[in-house]
Amino acid sequence: MFSNAKLNEKIAFALLKVATGLVVAFVLVILYYIIYNGYSAINLEFITDMPRNRMTEGGIYPAIMGTTYLIIGSMAVALPLGILSAIYLTEYAQPGRTTWAIEMAINNLAGTPSVVFGLFGLAMFVKYLGFGPSIISASLTLALLILPVIIRASQEALLTVPKEYREASLALGVTKWETIRRVVLPAAIPGMVTGAILSIGRVAGETAPILLTGAAYFLPRLPDSVYSQFMALPYHLYVLATSGTNIAQTRPIQYGTALILLTIVLCVNLVAVSVRSHYRSKMRR
Amino acid sequence: MSGKNIREKGIQSLLFLSGTVAVVALFLLCIFLFREGILLFEDYPVSSFLTNTKWFPTASPPIFGLLPLLLGSLIVTAGAIMFSVPLGIAAAIYISELANPRISSILKPVTEILAGIPSVVFGFFGLVILAPVVQRTLEIPTGQTALTGSIMLGIMALPTIISISEDAISSVPRSIKEGSLALGSTKWQTIYRVTVPAALSGISAAVMLGIGRAIGETMTVMMVTGNSAVIPGFPSGLFAPVRTMTATIALEMGEVPQGSDHFHALFAVGSVLFITTFIINILANYVKRRYRFNL
Numbered sequence: 001m002f003s004n005a006k007l008n009e010k011i012a013f014a015l016l017k018v019a020t021g022l023v024v025a026f027v028l029v030i031l032y033y034i035i036y037n038g039y040s041a042i043n044l045e046f047i048t049d050m051p052r053n054r055m056t057e058g059g060i061y062p063a064i065m066g067t068t069y070l071i072i073g074s075m076a077v078a079l080p081l082g083i084l085s086a087i088y089l090t091e092y093a094q095p096g097r098t099t100w101a102i103e104m105a106i107n108n109l110a111g112t113p114s115v116v117f118g119l120f121g122l123a124m125f126v127k128y129l130g131f132g133p134s135i136i137s138a139s140l141t142l143a144l145l146i147l148p149v150i151i152r153a154s155q156e157a158l159l160t161v162p163k164e165y166r167e168a169s170l171a172l173g174v175t176k177w178e179t180i181r182r183v184v185l186p187a188a189i190p191g192m193v194t195g196a197i198l199s200i201g202r203v204a205g206e207t208a209p210i211l212l213t214g215a216a217y218f219l220p221r222l223p224d225s226v227y228s229q230f231m232a233l234p235y236h237l238y239v240l241a242t243s244g245t246n247i248a249q250t251r252p253i254q255y256g257t258a259l260i261l262l263t264i265v266l267c268v269n270l271v272a273v274s275v276r277s278h279y280r281s282k283m284r285r
Numbered sequence: 286m287s288g289k290n291i292r293e294k295g296i297q298s299l300l301f302l303s304g305t306v307a308v309v310a311l312f313l314l315c316i317f318l319f320r321e322g323i324l325l326f327e328d329y330p331v332s333s334f335l336t337n338t339k340w341f342p343t344a345s346p347p348i349f350g351l352l353p354l355l356l357g358s359l360i361v362t363a364g365a366i367m368f369s370v371p372l373g374i375a376a377a378i379y380i381s382e383l384a385n386p387r388i389s390s391i392l393k394p395v396t397e398i399l400a401g402i403p404s405v406v407f408g409f410f411g412l413v414i415l416a417p418v419v420q421r422t423l424e425i426p427t428g429q430t431a432l433t434g435s436i437m438l439g440i441m442a443l444p445t446i447i448s449i450s451e452d453a454i455s456s457v458p459r460s461i462k463e464g465s466l467a468l469g470s471t472k473w474q475t476i477y478r479v480t481v482p483a484a485l486s487g488i489s490a491a492v493m494l495g496i497g498r499a500i501g502e503t504m505t506v507m508m509v510t511g512n513s514a515v516i517p518g519f520p521s522g523l524f525a526p527v528r529t530m531t532a533t534i535a536l537e538m539g540e541v542p543q544g545s546d547h548f549h550a551l552f553a554v555g556s557v558l559f560i561t562t563f564i565i566n567i568l569a570n571y572v573k574r575r576y577r578f579n580l
Contacts, residue, residue, distance in 0.1 A: 009473035016383060019375035020392065023447070026440050027399050030410050081306050088304030092297060098305075104570070105307040109314075111494065111566040112559060113501025115531045116318065119538075119555040123317040127543060144310050151307065175289060177296045198401075205403025208503040208535050234405040234504075241409050242508060251413075258406050265401045273394065 031262070038259025041252040047260070055218055055239075056246050060257055065222055066135075066230035067264075070210065071203050073139025073226070074146060079196055081143075082150030086192075089151070090158040091180055110148035117145045118212035126213055133214035136226040141209045146199035153195020157188040190279030194272045201268040205261060207234040233261045314559075322556040325349070325549035334553060340514040340528075342537065342547045349550040351557060353516045357431070357527035358558075360517045361506055362499045364435025365442055369499075370492055372439075373446030374481075377488075380447070381455040382476055400444035408508030411437040416509055423524060429511035431527040437505050442495040449494060453487020454480060486572050493569035497562045500531075507532035530558045 049059030085102075093099040121141030131137045161184050169179040207215075216229040217239055223230045237257045240250050325334070329349060337350030376396075380389045411433055419436075420428030457480050465475040481488070511526025514533070518525075534551050541547040 005471045005474060009471045012473045012477075013383060016375045016379040019372050020379040020384075022372060023376045023399075023443055024392070024395055026443070027395050030402065030407070030440075031398075033410060033414055034406065081303055084300055084303035085306050088300040092300055093304065101308055102304055104567075105311040107570050108563055108566050109307055109311055111497050111501075111562055111569075112314070113503065113531060113562055115501070115503040115534050116314070116555050116559045116562075119321075119534065119552055120314045120317050122538070123321050123552070124313065128317070144314075147307060147310065175293050177293050201401050205401075205405065207403070207405045208531070211535055212538050234403055237409055238405050238504060238508070241412060254409065254413075258409050261403055262406055265403060266398065269394075269397060269401050 034255065034258050034262055037252075038255035038257075038262075041256030042259060046253075046256055050220065051218065054246075055253070056250050060233070060236060060253070060260065062219055062222055063231040063233045063236040063257070064260070066215075066232040067204050067234075069135050069223070069230060070139055070142060070232060071200050073135060074142035074203050075196065075200065077140060077143035078147050078150055078199070082147050082195075083154050083192060085147075086151050086154030086158060087180060087185075090155050091176075091184070106148045106151055109144070110152070113208075114145060114206055115208040115212070117141055118209035120144075121209060121213040132227060133216075133229050134227045135214065135223055135230050138210045138213040138215065138230070138232075139226075141213050142203050142206060145206065145209060146202050149199045149202060150192075150195050153198065154188070154192045157191020157195070158184065160191060161187045190275055194276045197268055197272040197275065201265040204264050204268070205234055207238055210235060211238075233257060233264075237261065318552060318556050318559055321549055321552035323549075323553075325546060325553045328546050329550070334550075338516055340533070342541075342550060347546060347550075349546075349553070351530075351554065353514045354528060354530045354533050354554060355557070356516055357510075357514070358500055358529040358531070360522050360527060361431050361434040361438060361510060361529055362496060364432060364523055365438035365499045366492070366496055367439075368436075369439035369442045369446060369495060373443050373491070373495065374450050374488060376443070377447045377450035377454055377491075378476060378481070381451045382472075382480065396444045396447050399440070400448075404441065404502060404504040405508075407437050407441055408505040411505060411509035425524055427511060427526060429509055429526055430524050431510055431517060432523045434506045434510035434527070434529075435523070437509055438499045438502055441502060441505065442499045445498050446491045446495040449491035450484070450488045453484040453491065456487070457483045490569040490573035493565050493572070497565040497569070500565075501558065501562050503531040503535050507535055512536060530554050534558075 046059045047064060048061050050061055052058035089099070089102060093102070118141065121137055121144075125131045125137035125140050126133055131140075165183050165187060166179055169183045170176070174182070210232055214229050215232050215235040219229065219231050237254060240254045240257065241247065334349055334351055336352065337348055338352050339348045339350045340353050341348040376392075380392050384392060412429075415436060416428030416433050418428070419430060419433050420426075423432075461483060462475050462480055465479040466472070470478065506529045510529065510532065512528040512532055513526040514528040515525075517523075517527045534555055537547070538551055541551065
């Protein structure tokens with residue numbers, strides 16, 4: 001009886017190990033294929049050149065720039081809004097119906113499919129407000145998409161600031177807002193930065209929302225205003241892989257684009273993690 | 286002093302306004318989505334939308350039957366969940382209960398990487414690497430099938446399932462586990478009779494959010510499932526091309542004139558998708574809160 005239980009345990013633990021190993025294997029296999037095949041496609045011209053010959057040759061410069069514009073545009077909107085919203089929720093809000101509604105809305109926005117955000121952006125920004133398919137429509141759509149991420153990360157960062165900090169400042173007669181501005185926020189900044197950086201990765205990779213709000217199949221030049229259409233890395237990859245004229249011939253460009261995209265996302269994650277641990281060790285001192 | 290007070294009050298109101306931004310966003314999203322969707326039913330009966338078994342948006346007269354798309358989404362999601370739930374929960378148990386801290390500090394970033402990979406890259410991988418493998422292994426005419434989509438979606442749902450289950454499992458109080466061990470149970474008996482049942486509400490929430498993630502995923506399914514709008518059989522439909530609600534919206538929106546019936550039909554499909562994930566989210570959060578472990 002006893003040895004039976006021991007045997008069961010051995011089998012069960014082995015299975016758990018295999019399952020975890022499989023998960024790790026998935027990650028490694030995907031990374032391996034993209035890096036191995038994409039590596040040879042990437043060089044300086046690939047990053048700095050325009051696409052040539054119906055996108056079968058040349059670089060992906062406009063797509064890189066387009067993605068950069070989207071990151072700047074959406075962060076400029078979502079970051080201040082998200083941080084202010086988080087300050088309200090953690091420092092001012094009292095438990096009650098309003099707070100419940102806000103929390104529920106954040107959870108639901110976080111779980112709403114990105115293509116639904118795309119439809120919303122199309123109906124509101126492109127059509128109703130008349131921005132047309134453009135950088136501004138896509139940036140605003142993406143801003144809403146990352147809003148829950150930024151709010152949650154900022155809330156978490158604010159919650160890790162010890163209560164004593166606030167109490168000490170308030171006890172000195174400093175007002176609540178001044179306390180938040182001078183004491184709480186500086187201590188919470190690293191956590192907020194981490195959240196912001198992670199959402200850059202999200203903006204860079206999202207395809208469905210920009211597909212509906214202004215990403216262009218091909219543009220021979222950079223966009224000239226926020227009301228122009230644009231190329232973007234994820235959409236470029238999608239187009240080349242599924243509907244280009246020479247899908248097989250452009251395979252190296254596809255792998256190269258996928259690798260650039262992957263690199264951006266991985267770097268962003270790496271930076272976020274190191275910012276977090278850097279400040280954590282600083283806080284401890 | 287009173288000037289200071291006024292400023293404080295002003296700032297508080299400003300912060301309150303920003304605080305409600307999520308509510309406003311969700312509200313606007315509902316309005317714009319449903320408004321465009323409902324316009325379809327001026328020209329096209331709701332009953333046909335809900336019960337017709339065909340999606341022929343460009344035929345004349347066009348047929349906008351939701352069923353093939355809804356069932357397409359369901360079969361791909363079901364397939365994904367069937368393998369990612371056991372795998373994800375097993376990995377979560379291993380990370381929180383068995384692995385030593387050094388190994389779990391490596392495993393956690395690995396799942397974070399998986400969560401960070403853009404869906405279009407998953408789709409590209411599925412299309413170029415996995416689909417040919419599926420085709421050769423099963424000896425079927427095309428590798429772009431519901432199964433291929435399920436495999437990719439399952440992998441993509443893993444980080445959600447792992448991280449939320451892991452939170453739930455590691456929040457089970459140590460005293461309970463120690464009580465079980467002290468009574469002479471093995472570590473494994475403690476895990477599956479005590480720890481996992483105690484964490485079950487969190488794990489269920491994880492599974493639901495994983496389902497929500499899978500059903501709303503667009504680019505990956507669009508690139509690997511072949512996109513033919515037919516009602517899938519079960520289980521034979523797993524090995525044939527299907528088309529999901531998400532893929533239909535993304536594929537067809539580029540080609541429809543704004544304001545046409547087809548345009549509104551895609552918004553109607555989007556509304557169905559939104560309502561589905563909305564219900565899943567509400568349920569997941571309810572389960573998570575309702576049965577939170579209190580000691």
